[in-house]
Amino acid sequence: MSIRRQSSTRALFLVAVVASALVAGGCSSDKSTGAAASSTAAVASGTSATVTTPAGPAAxxxxxKxxxxxxxxxxxxxGDTVTWKFDDSRPHDVQGVGDTSLGINxxxxxxxxWSHTFTTAGTYRYICSLHPDMKGTVTVQ
Ligand SMILES: [Cu+2]
Structure with missing residues (x-):
């Protein structure tokens, strides 16, 4: 008697496990549907970003030398970036001159x-601090 009761309890337990597995399965399929929807949204926004980027930052x-x-x-x-390419027999640097060029060092x-991205319009003067006769300007429109 007691054995039979035990097996019927086990059967009930199995039904419960299967039922919960089905519920879990339904749950996870809901989740994947949600993920698919959000990835579709990401693709859509990526497409609109591509449309609005014909004039990207220049280098x-x-x-x-x-x-x-x-x-x-x-x-x-x-928003554009200037890259200084050093290739001379002597070392040099880029050092801003004047208030607007503070931070260019x-x-x-x-x-x-060495690169610097200019985010604000203005005229930026700079020199080489080792050779102050070396001068340049970056005009940001
Ligand atoms: Cu120099």
Whole structure:
């Protein structure tokens, strides 16, 4: 008698496990539907971003060579990045001159690159602090 009662209890337990598994299955399929919906939304917003990015930020390169910046004067748009490419027999740097150019300070570089992104319109003057005759300007529109 007691054995039979035990087995029927076990059967009930199994039914409960299967039922909960089905509920869990239904639950997870709901979740995946939700994920699919949100990824569709992400794709849609990505598409609209692509449409509005034809004029992305530009990159301008200034060569630091033969004791000069070339081109010495560059004009960019706000948000653009200027990269100075150092390739000379002597090391140089890029150091801002005047209030508007505060924060433009590269390390002294012999060979390599240094970049600065200009976010605010204005005229930024700079020199090489080791050779103050080396001058340049970045005009940000
Ligand atoms: Cu220099």
């Amino acid at each position: 301008v390169t200034v060569e630091v 033969d004791m000069k910046f070339s081109p010495a004067d560059v004009t960019i748009k706000a 590269s390390p002294i570089i012999h060979k390599g690159e």
